[in-house]
Amino acid sequence: MTIRTRLSLWYAAVMFVALMVMGVLLYYQIIIEPREHARRHPERHHTEQAIEQDMFEDVTGIVMWCAVPAVLLSIGGGWWLMKKSLAPVASLTQAAEKISAYNLSERLPRTGNGDELDRLTEVFNGMLARLDDSFNRTREFTLHASHELKTPLTVLCGETETALRDESLSPAEHERVASLLDELRRLARIVDGLTLLAKADAGQVALKLEPVRLDELVRDNFADAQILAEPHGIQVELAACEEITVRGDRHRLRQLLLNLADNAVKYNQPQGRVTMSLRRNGDTAELTIANSGPGIPPEVLPRVFDRFYRGDSAHSPTVDGCGLGLSIVQWIVSAHNGTITITSEPSKLTTVTVRFPLLEVRQQMKKKNP
Amino acid sequence: MRVLVVEDEKKTASFVRKALQAEGFAVDVCHNGDDALAAARTTPFDGIVLDIMLPGRDGLSVLRQLRERKSTIPVLLLSARGEVNERVEGLNAGADDYLPKPFELAELVARVRALTRRSGENKSTVLRAADLTLDTVTHRAQRGGAEIELTAREYRLLEFLMRSPGRLCGRMMILEKVWDYDFDPGTNLVDVYIRRLREKIDANFEPKLLHTVRGAGYLLKEQP
Numbered sequence: 001m002t003i004r005t006r007l008s009l010w011y012a013a014v015m016f017v018a019l020m021v022m023g024v025l026l027y028y029q030i031i032i033e034p035r036e037h038a039r040r041h042p043e044r045h046h047t048e049q050a051i052e053q054d055m056f057e058d059v060t061g062i063v064m065w066c067a068v069p070a071v072l073l074s075i076g077g078g079w080w081l082m083k084k085s086l087a088p089v090a091s092l093t094q095a096a097e098k099i100s101a102y103n104l105s106e107r108l109p110r111t112g113n114g115d116e117l118d119r120l121t122e123v124f125n126g127m128l129a130r131l132d133d134s135f136n137r138t139r140e141f142t143l144h145a146s147h148e149l150k151t152p153l154t155v156l157c158g159e160t161e162t163a164l165r166d167e168s169l170s171p172a173e174h175e176r177v178a179s180l181l182d183e184l185r186r187l188a189r190i191v192d193g194l195t196l197l198a199k200a201d202a203g204q205v206a207l208k209l210e211p212v213r214l215d216e217l218v219r220d221n222f223a224d225a226q227i228l229a230e231p232h233g234i235q236v237e238l239a240a241c242e243e244i245t246v247r248g249d250r251h252r253l254r255q256l257l258l259n260l261a262d263n264a265v266k267y268n269q270p271q272g273r274v275t276m277s278l279r280r281n282g283d284t285a286e287l288t289i290a291n292s293g294p295g296i297p298p299e300v301l302p303r304v305f306d307r308f309y310r311g312d313s314a315h316s317p318t319v320d321g322c323g324l325g326l327s328i329v330q331w332i333v334s335a336h337n338g339t340i341t342i343t344s345e346p347s348k349l350t351t352v353t354v355r356f357p358l359l360e361v362r363q364q365m366k367k368k369n370p
Numbered sequence: 371m372r373v374l375v376v377e378d379e380k381k382t383a384s385f386v387r388k389a390l391q392a393e394g395f396a397v398d399v400c401h402n403g404d405d406a407l408a409a410a411r412t413t414p415f416d417g418i419v420l421d422i423m424l425p426g427r428d429g430l431s432v433l434r435q436l437r438e439r440k441s442t443i444p445v446l447l448l449s450a451r452g453e454v455n456e457r458v459e460g461l462n463a464g465a466d467d468y469l470p471k472p473f474e475l476a477e478l479v480a481r482v483r484a485l486t487r488r489s490g491e492n493k494s495t496v497l498r499a500a501d502l503t504l505d506t507v508t509h510r511a512q513r514g515g516a517e518i519e520l521t522a523r524e525y526r527l528l529e530f531l532m533r534s535p536g537r538l539c540g541r542m543m544i545l546e547k548v549w550d551y552d553f554d555p556g557t558n559l560v561d562v563y564i565r566r567l568r569e570k571i572d573a574n575f576e577p578k579l580l581h582t583v584r585g586a587g588y589l590l591k592e593q594p
Contacts, residue, residue, distance in 0.1 A: 150450040154472035158385040161475040178584045188472045262557045
């Protein structure tokens with residue numbers, strides 16, 4: 001039943017009952033009671049005026065007794081009906097606010113009573129289904145495309161590598177084929193990254209979650225970062241590394257750390273610095289990697305996690321990569337229920353901060369203060 | 371050494387066969403799962419290179435069939451799906467190694483060699499190459515009588531290279547065995563470590579032991 005019908009029916013019903021009660025009471029007061037009165041006291045004679053006066057008072061009383069409850073019932077009932085009918089609007093608003101590309105498969109709850117809002121929810125859900133469908137098609141397309149690319153890439157890489165082994169090649173030819181192979185491998189890495197992200201979008205990548213000592217991974221990564229930085233004369237330091245356990249996938253966390261460390265070295269100035277730290281902050285593990293690089297312009301900052309976004313290429317003329325590194329980092333962080341932020345003061349400090357929920361905070365506190 | 375290559379993509383099968391033959395393997399090729407099972411039943415192969423995506427019976431099913439038959443033949447799985455979990459799935463099904471496509475040919479050859487020679491691995495506690503020695507118990511390295519300081523990672527890298535002397539080691543294989551990475555980090559980490567290691571073990575000594583093969587990988591051998 002629609003809200004309009006429900007409200008109309010309610011008011012009609014209240015009006016009908018009130019009028020019926022009023023009619024019955026008036027009939028009794030005006031027709032029956034004077035007759036009864038006259039029968040029981042035939043000796044008394046009332047002046048016309050007195051009778052009119054009496055009747056006026058009675059009728060006023062009856063009208064008041066019927067009208068006031070009717071008005072109150074109309075207001076109260078109408079208010080309650082509207083409140084009940086509009087209740088889904090709040091949950092609808094809340095649900096609609098939460099919708100993004102990542103939860104299009106969710107549907108808004110329906111009341112099932114067939115009113116305007118239920119119909120609206122139905123239409124809304126239909127729209128979500130269509131959006132979900134087209135998003136899925138795009139994802140599947142990326143997934144299929146990256147699969148389809150792998151077979152010819154395998155052949156290309158294999159044939160090129162075979163050609164490289166041909167000892168009759170002149171050094172110049174050898175160099176050309178080797179450079180061709182480097183580019184093919186880069187292409188292969190891009191396709192790999194695309195496949196991973198397409199799968200992650202479709203929720204098809206299962207993480208192997210277990211308690212992981214994050215500080216051990218950070219220390220390990222620190223050693224690698226120092227080695228990576230050395231040829232560029234960049235100093236790497238580990239400012240803090242508290243003992244911290246999180247629930248995560250060891251391989252993906254190492255991938256995240258290496259990626260961030262590699263970026264901090266790549267997007268740095270010669271003789272620059274990289275500072276890493278891992279600290280406990282409330283009930284989160286806070287990892288920061290800061291570099292003294294040329295910084296990221298403010299207009300580029302919000303887009304650094306976008307796939308294949310390269311910012312102003314003039315700022316990174318010599319850096320090569322697959323263009324998906326930070327997108328993969330972002331996926332790893334969110335798959336671990338963490339957050340990642342990047343702040344940058346141009347030509348000063350660029351800091352990446354990653355926060356993960358600690359594993360069993362209480363147990364760790366107990367260990368610390370037995 | 372006789373190896374069976376199961377791959378439906380003819381060109382891939384062809385260059386894999388050539389590369390393995392160049393390394394001295396006898397190579398048979400099958401293009402589908404049922405042929406592979408039949409071939410494995412009649413011929414005692416030393417190893418199988420098995421693509422997961424095959425027409426009809428897929429690679430994982432072939433692998434399970436083999437293991438049901440109590441065959442312990444080493445199997446290297448190839449896959450274009452490149453799923454992170456696929457490695458685990460494949461290893462659980464009884465594979466000995468897993469390589470995602472597109473792979474590096476040198477990588478594949480190195481892995482097949484490692485698989486087929488697993489039992490013959492150098493198990494002695496002191497590894498030698500020319501006058502370089504590496505004690506795997508005390509983790510001490512010496513060359514020409516001089517002590518060489520190695521970090522933990524450098525030690526593992528050197529041990530890995532010295533355990534397969536004269537054999538080409540692919541970059542991914544090194545990342546997997548020395549770093550335990552199951553992903554291609556897209557950095558030049560291995561190159562940088564090799565450069566440092568070379569400075570320590572080769573810079574002041576002759577002959578040079580650590581060699582880079584452009585586009586393929588690294589190897590440790592006495593003669594250039």
